[in-house]
Amino acid sequence: MxxxxxxxxxxxxxxxxxxxxxxxxxxxxxxxxxxxxxxxxxxxxxxxxxxxxxxxxxxxxxxxxxxxxxxxxxxxxxxxxxxxxxxxxxxxxxxxxxxxxxxxxxxxxxxxxxxxxxxxxxxxxxxxxxxxxxxxxxxxxxxxxxxxxxxxxxxxxxxxxxxxxxxxxxxxxxTPEEHDRITGVISHFPHLIAASLVHQAREYECENALVSRLAAGGFRDITRIASSNPEMWRDILIHNKQEMLTLFDRWMAEMEKLRSFVEEENSPAIYHYFLEAKQFRDGLPARTKGAIPSFYDLYVDVPDYPGVISEVTGYLAKENISITNIRIIETREEIYGVLRLSFQSEEDRARAKACLAQHTSYAAYEG
The missing domain is CATH 3.40.50.720 (NAD(P)-binding Rossmann-like Domain)
Structure with missing residues (x-):
């Protein structure tokens, strides 16, 4: 055109x-x-x-x-x-x-x-x-x-x-209303929840400094979206005010229900709550882009010796595979550490996994 x-x-x-x-x-x-x-x-x-x-x-x-x-x-x-x-x-x-x-x-x-x-x-x-x-x-x-x-x-x-x-x-x-309702559920409210979890951890850190150190693993991963642009999310939540208020009410009712299960030590109800969540989550499309940007991460078990990181990244560089981020999750003397490599796409992650399997004996797995 x-x-x-x-x-x-x-x-x-x-x-x-x-x-x-x-x-x-x-x-x-x-x-x-x-x-x-x-x-x-x-x-x-x-x-x-x-x-x-x-x-x-x-x-x-x-x-x-x-x-x-x-x-x-x-x-x-x-x-x-x-x-x-x-x-x-x-x-x-x-x-x-x-x-x-x-x-x-x-x-x-x-x-x-x-x-x-x-x-x-x-x-x-x-x-x-x-x-x-x-x-x-x-x-x-x-x-x-x-x-x-x-x-x-x-x-x-x-x-x-x-x-x-x-x-x-x-x-x-x-319709505009349908859009705002759906994105409120799958994008806007999750960002709010992630930010609230981080605030809760910060408050507990005042009581025990170990909180931030122990939160460096899985907690940091599940709250990654809390690092999003605060100005942008302020504007989005104000724009989608009515849907957010409705979701607040439904979320608090959901938490009250779950709280009652725990308070009553209702073992079957707690089990089925997590089971139903697992089943629904496992059924979500794995390779479809959604409202929240996907994380294309590869975890690599590597031995702790000088130069191992440059060795891994060197193999990927030879294959022209671009890494968007790299982080050492754990590295201690005489045991394996874990590198988390982040990529721009599912294709790049798959190529990296195949590359490392060809050139090294290090275990590489998706999160």
């Missing part, structure tokens, strides 16, 4: 969106805008975008597709000013925010002006941020939620899908 695509916000998502669109539509012109001039300059030098917008007003006038890839609060501000701008006839406006009801409400004036606004949420991400981490395949096989309203013609939705075909995502149509 030919035309001008404006990406407003050049972080990980906006940059990856620009790369995916350009890959599928090389004849399109990708115009980028960001309030951070360093990110804008980096996006230009990395060829993530074709042009850097001199001003939003000028870029709006040229755009056939506008992708608002800013944080949700900033997206609200952008949507408030858009009806005052001179937009190209037939332009489609979309966003990539993690909440939809308030965003779609704020876009109501655009819709009343006859501009096609289609809310969007690509359910993929990374634990890295910034345009330097952008990649065209970030959204591949991920669910991409679209929330068009009744005012938007089906043909306009299909045009947007064609523009976004380079993401290789699976498009799902939901």
């Amino acid at each position: 030919e035309g001008n695509v404006l990406i407003v916000g050049l972080g990980l998502i906006g940059g990856s969106m620009a790369l995916a669109i350009k890959k599928a539509h090389p004849e399109a012109v990708i115009i980028g805008y960001d309030i951070d001039e360093r990110q804008l300059g980096l996006a230009r030098s990395l060829k993530v975008i074709d042009e850097a917008a001199g001003s939003l007003t000028e870029a709006y006038e040229r755009a056939d597709l506008i992708v608002l890839a800013a944080p949700v609060m900033q997206t609200e501000v952008l949507l408030s000013s858009l009806p005052l701008e001179r937009l190209k006839p037939g332009v489609i406006v979309t966003d990539v925010g993690s909440t939809k009801r308030r965003i779609v409400e704020r876009a109501r004036r655009l819709l009343e002006c006859g501009v096609a606004f289609i809310g969007g949420h690509p359910m993929a991400g990374s634990h890295k941020s910034g345009v330097a981490a952008a990649r065209a395949h970030l959204f591949e096989n991920a669910f991409y939620i679209l929330t068009p309203t009744e005012e938007v013609a089906v043909q306009r939705v299909e045009i947007l899908k064609r523009w976004l075909s380079g993401t290789k995502a699976q498009f799902v149509i939901l």
